[in-house]
Amino acid sequence: MSRRQVLSLLPAAGLLTVASPSRAAAGVDHARLLANTVAIFAGTPEVNARPEVAGNLAVILRNAKQRLTAMDQAGDGELFSGLRLGTDDANLRLAFQYLYEIALATRTPGGELEGDAAAQRRVVDGLLWLHERYYGNQSAGYYGNWFNWEIGISTQVSRTLALLAERLRAERPDLTATYIASMDAYLRNGKNGDVDLDSRFHTGANLADITGNRILQGALTGDDARVGKAISDQATVFATIDPYNLQHGVTDGYYRDGSFIQHDSVAYTGSYGKALLTRVVQTLKMLEGATSGGTSDLAGVVYRWVADGFAPLIFEGWMMEIVKGRAASRTTTGYADVGVVVEAVSDLADHVEGAGALALKKYVKFLPAADTATFVSPISVARYAAIRADSAIPAADLNAPERCVAFNAMDRTVHRRPGYAFALARSSDRISKYEYMSGENLMPWFQGDGAYYLYLAGEDQREVFGVDYYTAVSPYRLAGITAPVQERRTVPELYGRLWYENPGHPLNFTSSSESQNTYVYFPRAGNAFSGGTTLGAYGAAGMVQSDDAAYTAKQAGILPDDFVAYQNARATKSWFMLDNEIVVLAAGVSGEGGRDAVTTVDSRIAAPGDAVVLTGEGWTGKAWQTGDTTPPRWLRYANGTRRTAIGYAFLTRQAVAAGLETVTRSRRVVRTSNPDTSVTKNVFTASIAHPTTGAVPALAYALVPNATEARLRGYADGHLVVLANDRHVQAIKHKTLGIVAANVFSDGPRHAERLLIDGPASVIVQSGKRTVVALSDPTMKRDRVSVVLLGASLRLDKADEGVTVRRVPGGTLIQATTRHTHGRTFTATLR
Structure with missing residues (x-):
């Protein structure tokens, strides 16, 4: 078969214990599959009668009413008021999403709009109107982002057609086939209007999205071949990636050590990874009772994704920044990210066999309460509520209290102890330094250069990290990085658009070209050394800092003259993760090109009203004060309002610039589409300068979470x-x-x-x-x-x-x- 050899890669037979599309479709009850799908998104009479689901249903109704009002107020050339169409693909996707939201409310049992024939006709008319004017003409479409045309719009359309299947069969039996033909035509990164497993666009979460849509489309038309091939194609995402035996050259997916990669080289568990988790669990729910095969084997694979891939990256209900790619610049919080995971895990528990099911339920109960109003499925809300209310299920973390995880396949390390978690982001010739794309994550340059995040127990992490951290903290002073002293410009500032455009160059720079990916969106580093070792709950990691692929290519004369690439600083770094401290070593630091460099020991943000105090002591025992030029033996940052503290024990003698600064910036500085909301924070920064003359020797220090002054003085005894x-x-x-x-x-x-x-x-x-x-x-x-x-x-x-x-x-x-x-x-x- 011209697809991955699924059966040889999976731990068991496969999604439907089949080896070909024809056998995959055998025994599929299309009507049951569609009914399952409607129930996933709209709920059932029994579920929707439960009080825990009321908030979710209120959101469905509110959205639908807002969309109907927007239709009433639409002007000439509009389907929804204020949503201009014709040149903006994101607006076209939103138009289809709004139609879906209306259709959903009409199929929600017990809802005010349930069975509303007039609202359903408006949706059908809207589908006809959009297809006639903005979607059906293949030569006029496919501008902007490929994702909207191949995935985003198709997702909304496929679900809308499923919700209104009976009405369409009775009134417009041609509309479903018409839309499916158009969706096939827009699948331009595929082959013959279908998935192409050799395409770099049809991998990981993207592949799961596309195939999930095609399963629905096949069920709508009774097309066994479409359903069968889509199931078979989607099953390939369950295979553990073997980097030494890549199937179709695909590096996207889950690795043996729990790493998840998307876009070929981006550490992405917290964004695309959770999207893949959601989609495959939805597929398990869609196929439940609609097929003759079992799904428990693949559910067991997903259980390992959760236990080994997600759980280490979730701290007190917060998704760590190190695995979010460009999504780190979005206003969506780490708590909302984990809410998506919690919904999927609640559903997954019904498909996993044996002890795994109970472990997942314990984990759901262990995590802080999720905002169920954001759940996609009312059924998931009911399942989640039942788990939380079950006194027979004790709360238990999937992590051991002391755990160190080396995600070496994606150049990440997580170190956990009661009271704190430490997350480290590295890069290499295998893994990207950062991800920028579509005006998101505008200043990412050093996020993979050993940037670290120290999470303290009991904190509201929204006040410490997330989008406000990147907004208030200078991109040259992220905690843990060594950066050259040089101002850089963002991609929009450099080129006047969200990408670099030069289609006439031999590398053919266009918005989604391979050259754009390689040199603009997510360039890899040049160093091979990036990784480490774990011994029980202890860890060591190291990295040799290097230039990125763009600068190297520019020096080699490969890139156009107007392409701007920046040289990086140099450093050799190690992180040794123990019980009470994380020891950081840096040597061979150079700004390169006659530039100074700066190593940032830490940067933290606090609300302007927080009682923040900085104390310290010099090597002679004299108290250290802000502005002191003598080397400190230790410093301590304490937020009295939040009752948290971090100590910095210096193991080498060098001057440290440390202090507080009030910073006000708009969240739009990190993402062009963020609301223009001003954020004011007190920013603490401790840094060490590396001048080109009189360079600072190699430096060493320890991060000491929750430190007292007495503990920091204890480092003088020489135990470290x-x-x-x-x-x-x-x-x-x-x-x-x-x-x-x-x-x-x-x-x-x-x-x-x-x-x-x-x-x-x-x-x-x-x-x-x-x-x-x-x-x-x-x-x-x-x-x-x-x-x-x-x-x-x-x-x-x-x-x-x-x-x-x-x-x-x-x-x-x-x-x-x-x-x-x-x-x-x-x-x-x-x-």
Whole structure:
């Protein structure tokens, strides 16, 4: 078959235990499938009678009434008042969405507009009007964003046709076929009006959206072949991506370590990942009782997405910024993002077998209460309410209280402890430095350069992170980054449009071209070293900072003369994640090109009225004050209003510029379509300058969540030691924990304490009653990685497959076969 070999990739037979479209459609009850779909979005009489669903139903009714009023007030050339059509594809998508919202209200049991024939006729007339004037002419359509034409509009139309199927069969039996033919014609990134699994546009969440629409279209027309192929195509998104055996060249999807990638190289769990989760769970619900096959095997795959992919990235009901791509600039909050996940998980629990179902329900109960008025399905609201009200279900996190997760496939790390979570964003020649697109995330340049986010328990994260963080904090002072001292301009400022246009160039720069993706929207970095190791709940990560693909190509003369590319600063960095602190090392820092550079230790925002206090102490024990030019031994940022604090214990001596500044900016500075809402925040920044002359030596510091001054003074006792900090090796020792952790960036054996490490590698060793060694290859290019424990004569207790241990002169050699393991950690326990 000219599609992925689904059955060989999935852990079980597949969505309908079928291997071909014809067998996929066998046994499909199209009427049941459509009834399921209507119930998903409109509810049922029994469900809608429940008081918990009232808020959701009120939203459905309110939206429909607003759309009907807008139709009444429409002027010449308008279907809805104020929605100009003909040149704006987003407005055309909205017009179809508004029709859907009216149709939905007419099919909502118990609603005021249920069965309203007049409203339904207005929807049908609206569909006819839009098709005749703005959609049916294929030569006039397909301007703007491809997504609206191939997915956005088709989603609204397909659902509207499903909601009004009976009326259309009775009154306009030709309309459904007419629209399906047009939707096929607009599927221009496909093949012959259908999905093309070789297309870079038909992957991941996008593929699930397209195939979900086509399943509905096939059910509407009784087209077994369409339903069967759409089911088969969608089933491919369940396959775990093997980067060494890509199917159709597709890197989008879920990886073994829980990573999710969309757009070929963007870490995207928190946006496209949740969209994919929602869509596949909806498909499971659509097919329930409508097929002869089971779905529990694939539901089990989705369970692992939730447990290993989503749960680590959700902190007290907030979706972390590091996996949201350009969506980080939207006003939608991390809590709303998690609400989408909660709805899907509530439904998924009914499809997962065994202990997984209970674990999901426990997790739903563990997370903060969601705003069910934003749920898509009234049935989901009822399921969610039942889970929350069930006293037999205890609340339980899917995360262990102490957890460190290396999402090395997408260059992300999450470190969790009771009281805080630390999230780190890196980049490499595999993963993009950032994502900009469509006027979203206008100033993203350093978001993948080791930017980190320290979430404290009990905070309202809307006041600390989210869109207001990016609005108020300078893009050159994001927490954790090292940036050159140079002002940059946004894409609209540079080119006067939302993308770079040059169709006459050999690279054919147009809005959605591959060259646009590669050099404008989400350029990758140039470094191979980006990754790390976990040992139990401890972690080490490292990265060599580099230029992005655009600057490299510009220097090589590949890009047009008017294309603007910026050189990056250089740095070698490590993050060692322990219990009470995260240790950060930086070496080889240079602004490049005669520029200074600045490393930002932290940037945090607070409301103007919050009682924020900054204290510190110098190396002589003298109190440190804002504006002090002497190196501090520690600083402490405390928000008395929110009862939170973070400490910064400096392990090397250098001047630190730290202080508070009141900043007022519009949210539109980070996204052109954001409301022009002014945000005023007190911005705390602590940074270290790297001048071109008299450069600051390598620096080291520890982030100490929830720190007291007494704890910060305790770092003087020497329990935390920097063993090495240069461009070749960065290593620390924590005497209390018995941990030595090192990142080796260069070839050849390198020393760290009593370790001899064959680099490049990332290694953690913890000594106690047993000695445990964890190691990985952050470059993902090596066949094997080895470390010698010098002076030790140890025997193997247990080890991961692929690890060997033997005695060598002077010590014990631990070697792991890392070929084609994509940065995975290997461990060995010795005695």
